[in-house]
Amino acid sequence: MSPVSRKDRMSLPRTAMPERDPVERAHGFDEVNLGFTTQMAVLEAQRCLLCPRPKCVDGCPVGVRIDEFVRHVAAGDFGAAAATISADNSLPAICGRVCPQEKQCEGACVLTRKDRPIAIGHLERFVADFSRTHRVDRDIPSPEKTGKRVAVVGSGPAGLSCAFDLIRSGHEVTVFEALHELGGVLVYGIPEYRLPKAIVAAEIDRLRELGVEFVTNAPIGLAETLGDLLESFDAVFVGVGAGLPVFLGVPGEHLVGVYSANEFLTRVNLMRAYKSGTATPVHDVKGKRVAVIGGGNTAIDAVRTALRLGAADASIIYRRTDAEMPARHEEIRHAREEGVRFEFLTAPVEFIGGSDGRLQALRIVRMELAPRTGEARPLPVPIAESEVEVPVDVVIVAAGNGPSPLLRKSSPDLTHGARGTVQADPATGRTSMKGVFAGGDIVTGGATVILAMGAGRRAAASIGEYLRSGQWELRATEQTAG
Amino acid sequence: MGISPHNFRVFLILDAQLLAPSVKRFWVEAPRVAQHWRPGQFVIVRVDIDGERIPLTIVDGNKYEGTICLIVQAVGATTQAINLLEAGDSLTDVVGPLGTPSVIDRLGNVVVIGGGVGTAIAYPVARALHEAGSRVQAIIGGRSREYVILEAELSEVCEKVYPATDDGSYGWPGLVTDVLSDLVKSGGPIDHVFAMGPIPMMRAVAEVTRPGHIKTTVSLNPIMVDGTGMCGGCRVLVAGGTKFACVDGPEFDAHLVDFDILSARNGAYQEFELAQAASCRAAPS
Numbered sequence: 001m002s003p004v005s006r007k008d009r010m011s012l013p014r015t016a017m018p019e020r021d022p023v024e025r026a027h028g029f030d031e032v033n034l035g036f037t038t039q040m041a042v043l044e045a046q047r048c049l050l051c052p053r054p055k056c057v058d059g060c061p062v063g064v065r066i067d068e069f070v071r072h073v074a075a076g077d078f079g080a081a082a083a084t085i086s087a088d089n090s091l092p093a094i095c096g097r098v099c100p101q102e103k104q105c106e107g108a109c110v111l112t113r114k115d116r117p118i119a120i121g122h123l124e125r126f127v128a129d130f131s132r133t134h135r136v137d138r139d140i141p142s143p144e145k146t147g148k149r150v151a152v153v154g155s156g157p158a159g160l161s162c163a164f165d166l167i168r169s170g171h172e173v174t175v176f177e178a179l180h181e182l183g184g185v186l187v188y189g190i191p192e193y194r195l196p197k198a199i200v201a202a203e204i205d206r207l208r209e210l211g212v213e214f215v216t217n218a219p220i221g222l223a224e225t226l227g228d229l230l231e232s233f234d235a236v237f238v239g240v241g242a243g244l245p246v247f248l249g250v251p252g253e254h255l256v257g258v259y260s261a262n263e264f265l266t267r268v269n270l271m272r273a274y275k276s277g278t279a280t281p282v283h284d285v286k287g288k289r290v291a292v293i294g295g296g297n298t299a300i301d302a303v304r305t306a307l308r309l310g311a312a313d314a315s316i317i318y319r320r321t322d323a324e325m326p327a328r329h330e331e332i333r334h335a336r337e338e339g340v341r342f343e344f345l346t347a348p349v350e351f352i353g354g355s356d357g358r359l360q361a362l363r364i365v366r367m368e369l370a371p372r373t374g375e376a377r378p379l380p381v382p383i384a385e386s387e388v389e390v391p392v393d394v395v396i397v398a399a400g401n402g403p404s405p406l407l408r409k410s411s412p413d414l415t416h417g418a419r420g421t422v423q424a425d426p427a428t429g430r431t432s433m434k435g436v437f438a439g440g441d442i443v444t445g446g447a448t449v450i451l452a453m454g455a456g457r458r459a460a461a462s463i464g465e466y467l468r469s470g471q472w473e474l475r476a477t478e479q480t481a482g
Numbered sequence: 483m484g485i486s487p488h489n490f491r492v493f494l495i496l497d498a499q500l501l502a503p504s505v506k507r508f509w510v511e512a513p514r515v516a517q518h519w520r521p522g523q524f525v526i527v528r529v530d531i532d533g534e535r536i537p538l539t540i541v542d543g544n545k546y547e548g549t550i551c552l553i554v555q556a557v558g559a560t561t562q563a564i565n566l567l568e569a570g571d572s573l574t575d576v577v578g579p580l581g582t583p584s585v586i587d588r589l590g591n592v593v594v595i596g597g598g599v600g601t602a603i604a605y606p607v608a609r610a611l612h613e614a615g616s617r618v619q620a621i622i623g624g625r626s627r628e629y630v631i632l633e634a635e636l637s638e639v640c641e642k643v644y645p646a647t648d649d650g651s652y653g654w655p656g657l658v659t660d661v662l663s664d665l666v667k668s669g670g671p672i673d674h675v676f677a678m679g680p681i682p683m684m685r686a687v688a689e690v691t692r693p694g695h696i697k698t699t700v701s702l703n704p705i706m707v708d709g710t711g712m713c714g715g716c717r718v719l720v721a722g723g724t725k726f727a728c729v730d731g732p733e734f735d736a737h738l739v740d741f742d743i744l745s746a747r748n749g750a751y752q753e754f755e756l757a758q759a760a761s762c763r764a765a766p767s
Contacts, residue, residue, distance in 0.1 A: 180575040217577035243712040256750045263713035279534040281754035357746025405711045
């Protein structure tokens with residue numbers, strides 16, 4: 001361990017992530033963060049104060065033993081660090097890149113009080129990338145086979161993390177994906193410059209090496225129903241996500257030039273419209289004005305993507321202020337550096353088009369924040385007579401996503417919530433249908449990659465328990481917490 | 483794109499027949515779709531690894547052989563690429579069945595209208611209605627005689643098939659809506675009309691049946707990406723509310739559809755398509 005005293009360690013600066021130059025990166029889809037060097041990783045890990053009761057672990061939705069892996073990095077034992085992470089996290093190269101660390105592990109780090117928490121996300125990414133390129137963490141022992149078969153519906157974060165834990169417990173796992181490519185939101189939603197597709201493919205290949213079967217082009221609910229799956233599988237996990245885009249209900253939303261963020265990002269990410277030679281079109285935004293409505297990660301992804309496609313003006317229109325933006329802090333900072341314009345306290349009231357049905361302008365209204373009691377975010381209220389019309393060529397609506405609608409009609413035995421979410425026990429993922437578990441955005445509504453992965457893990461533990469005991473009804477005290 | 487994790491399952495074309503100029507019928511191996519499809523549903527197809535996803539109606543299926551029938555008219559770059567394929571070639575992706583199946587019932591006197599390649603969408607519905615005990619008549623239109631398709635197949639499930647051609651080279655000289663107007667006036671009561679074809683045709687059919695309040699169903703063909711309710715690109719305005727054609731449709735009540743919006747949205751990528759067509763022409767063949 002480092003000879004540096006605890007006091008000195010507390011005053012060391014946080015190691016900065018090397019980043020591609022903002023001017024260069026704003027015109028391409030190459031990854032923005034370049035990753036720690038070995039020296040940077042060791043240096044950063046050595047800042048860790050080795051808390052006896054580490055708060056960072058409690059801050060992680062999948063319970064990665066962060067203190068332990070950071071200690072291994074500090075000692076230069078990256079293989080051991082990788083093994084520690086892999087024990088709890090099936091997709092570390094992805095989580096290291098897209099988790100909102102400031103709200104989770106790093107938010108809980110005691111050094112956050114000094115404004116320099118350990119860069120846990122960057123370290124996780126370093127370990128995962130090092131382990132993948134140097135193949136230091138490839139020997140996951142083959143478990144004893146149970147002879148039980150589990151179907152996982154959806155190949156996004158919830159499904160992949162569930163599949164990982166199930167296969168390591170000796171169950172046979174088949175993952176069904178409706179799209180032609182695996183990864184769910186990791187491939188259709190999150191852009192290449194933030195999460196390269198090759199990283200997602202490599203993480204999925206690791207699951208395949210462990211024995212997970214993948215079936216693409218399989219829209220469960222329209223092809224096989226959940227009932228059909230239960231005839232050939234002992235249990236089913238539903239992790240189909242929140243893919244249904246929410247529109248604002250504002251007049252003119254049908255105009256050509258108004259996109260859902262899902263459509264815009266799917267065209268660019270999944271269908272690779274940004275590359276020449278691919279057949280999928282996307283609006284040519286070169287030299288155009290693009291406005292994105294929303295303040296979450298999806299909104300930031302859409303606006304930075306528009307910038308990379310050549311937009312002359314790419315702006316975020318958000319009805320609250322930057323303090324309330326749900327997006328990751330790093331993404332907001334990156335967007336600013338690249339030249340994204342932010343219009344806070346502003347909301348759209350109408351999309352205005354020409355006689356050809358194409359978008360020409362946006363009517364917006366200024367908002368002010370009315371404080372609310374408790375922990376609720378302040379309520380944005382329109383300011384009277386503050387409406388103005390601004391010319392715009394493309395608008396992208398990133399106002400959130402609802403639960404995927406595919407399973408609802410064909411699964412009458414599955415109890416749904418008011419907004420179409422599947423009802424499942426948060427601790428076990430058990431639904432109203434015997435043998436069917438659910439977790440991730442389909443249960444919670446749109447949330448984060450890591451929360452979905454946590455739900456997938458808890459469900460996998462509960463599936464294991466169900467397959468062992470055959471008991472479906474659990475008393476609250478016996479429920480597996482994951 | 484070598485990095486895409488893909489399970490290398492290809493969808494083999496077993497049979498390919500030209501039905502009309504630039505209109506081709508394919509039988510494709512797609513066991514999952516063949517097993518589960520119902521009339522009114524569609525598949526999303528990709529022709530190659532860099533291809534776009536396009537929706538195609540499932541015309542027929544054989545669950546024992548695990549095959550489905552698709553009919554494709556070459557209009558854009560992707561459909562042109564598909565129509566170059568022959569038996570022995572394959573499609574990269576076929577996903578389905580997608581969409582809400584047609585409500586098939588004993589509906590009494592039914593008129594099913596197919597315009598051009600829309601007849602391929604109309605045929606499975608006509609057949610299912612016939613099998614459910616409805617009395618089905620069909621009106622099928624084309625630019626000229628050679629563009630009238632599936633007449634023999636429809637004749638097997640319809641009491642009467644009325645062809646119509648724009649140039650008068652076959653059947654009724656004129657529009658399918660002329661024939662429909664005649665049937666509405668003098669052909670006895672009509673309980674339900676189904677219309678599948680170009681937007682102007684479906685809109686015109688809706689206007690013929692509106693005064694008499696004849697229940698009319700159209701199958702909409704907006705631009706789609708995923709076809710599973712995820713992108714919202716296929717949103718249409720029906721009875722003043724937003725619907726996604728891929729999951730809520732593709733069939734809707736013709737009298738409630740906003741055809742102006744549908745028409746404008748379907749032209750969203752006109753410039754892209756024209757540029758693509760121009761570069762195809764410029765490329766040496």
